[in-house]
Amino acid sequence: MSPTPEQRRAARHQLGTATAAPATRRGPSGGRKKPITVEAIISTAFGIVEREGYDALTMRRLATELETGPASLYAHVVNKDDLDELLIGRLCAEITLPTPDPATWRAQIISVCTQLRDQYLRFPGISRATFAAAPSNLDTLRVGEGMLAILLAGGLAPQVAAWAIDSLNLYVNAFCLEVSVARTRRSSSEDDWVLSHAEALERFAALPEDFPQTKRYAAELTGGTVTDRFDFTIGLMLDGLPGA
Amino acid sequence: MSPTPEQRRAARHQLGTATAAPATRRGPSGGRKKPITVEAIISTAFGIVEREGYDALTMRRLATELETGPASLYAHVVNKDDLDELLIGRLCAEITLPTPDPATWRAQIISVCTQLRDQYLRFPGISRATFAAAPSNLDTLRVGEGMLAILLAGGLAPQVAAWAIDSLNLYVNAFCLEVSVARTRRSSSEDDWVLSHAEALERFAALPEDFPQTKRYAAELTGGTVTDRFDFTIGLMLDGLPGA
DNA sequence: AATGACATAGAACACTGTTCGTAAAGGGCG
DNA sequence: CGCCCTTTACGAACAGTGTTCTATGTCATT
Incomplete structure (x- = not known):
């Protein structure tokens, strides 16, 4: 099975062991421009914060930037706190x-x-x-x-x-x-x-x-x-x- | 005229001069228990924060505690930031x-x-x-x-x-x-x-x-x-x- | 007594994070 | 080849938030 966001987060906190499985499945959007990975979420989030500040970083704003709805993000990120943690992790x-x-x-x-x-x-x-x-x-x-x-x-x-x-x-x-x-x-x-x-x-x-x-x-x-x-x-x- | 919340706030920032006028008018609630002053707002706000933390201090929660609606607070307080400022002012x-x-x-x-x-x-x-x-x-x-x-x-x-x-x-x-x-x-x-x-x-x-x-x-x-x-x-x- | 000023709220608006249920796409299998 | 089933995607909706518009009731004054 591909790692759920919860497992990903636990791995970042040295709790669980590493889980592989690339899993390059596609969704109903077919051959979109970008397959909406965690990496894409992080980079566009940084772009929003750099341009408009942290207050502008909402789940809806981020989803709009990725040309999708807010619910789509929760397949890759546990919640907003998890996204914040990803950002400061990347920063560090x-x-x-x-x-x-x-x-x-x-x-x-x-x-x-x-x-x-x-x-x-x-x-x-x-x-x-x-x-x-x-x-x-x-x-x-x-x-x-x-x-x-x-x-x-x-x-x-x-x-x-x-x-x-x-x-x-x-x-x-x-x-x-x-x-x-x-x-x-x-x-x-x-x-x-x-x-x-x-x-x-x-x-x-x-x-x-x-x-x-x-x-x-x-x-x-x-x-x-x-x-x-x-x-x-x-x-x-x-x-x-x-x-x- | 009684001081609007904006004038109050300006006075706190040494911008305008002091404005007196107690103004003890009453509203549609008639002879309520407490006439909902700025002082009452501050003290109940401190009570909420002390008991349940700052996250629990919302305008609705505060209004409920004062047995009124959220809109009534905006006659005494400019906005939430103003309330925050009042709180830390009182604290200092x-x-x-x-x-x-x-x-x-x-x-x-x-x-x-x-x-x-x-x-x-x-x-x-x-x-x-x-x-x-x-x-x-x-x-x-x-x-x-x-x-x-x-x-x-x-x-x-x-x-x-x-x-x-x-x-x-x-x-x-x-x-x-x-x-x-x-x-x-x-x-x-x-x-x-x-x-x-x-x-x-x-x-x-x-x-x-x-x-x-x-x-x-x-x-x-x-x-x-x-x-x-x-x-x-x-x-x-x-x-x-x-x-x- | 009539009037106007004013504190008081009810309802609503534009947001927020988050979840439910459903639809589409792909790979594994018969 | 065709079916199923997992996986991804996402529209719609829920419970909150701060804030504003509007109307209402009450008071001090004329």
């Missing part, structure tokens, strides 16, 4: 993990975090799916394994390394989610999206008297690029780690 | 901000973060609303002002303090969101929710051979209480700060 699979080097472990872990950030920001809002996804996915675990290897090579205690990985992953996800939300809000609220920084500074400066520090340091609070803040926090976390 | 209003003390600035900022964490975890899943809420809310800004004052009293450079506040807030929100998601998943997936730690450890130990570090340090990866991880990361960030 794109991360290149360096071979651990004790001399440059900080630069190596920064590289992994930066790759994750770039991938997340490339597909706006997809980090929301990361929060909902269970951490037992094999592709996700692969990134964790790579990060753990880097930190251990850096001489960190196992417990410190484990918790640091958790913190870094959590921060990267949250950072990308916030950036994505801010961008969609900026582009949808008012027509003029350019005055984001200037307007924020002006508002902070126009606050009442019981916000003295916020008023005085409005420039610092609203200043800095996206990457500035990211680099600052990652550096903050890594500087606190007692590495070799 | 509960935070007690210490008067800055240069000697104990680390303990003070930890206290604020811990208060935020406890408030968020008390209402499971509400941190999702925090990500969506604009940072220009007055109640939110009050907490930011307090944190900024503490860090400045600690001798930090304004730019460092500003970015550190951002990082800390972001991490606290993400941490609480992840904890809430994990808890709801654990309680809804299978009947036996007790074996969370043991099962996670067993799965990590049963991984294939290409996960050597994850297998070896499964105990460290799955170990530690919720507060352990929280304290670790907050400490990590604060230790990186060059304070007095």
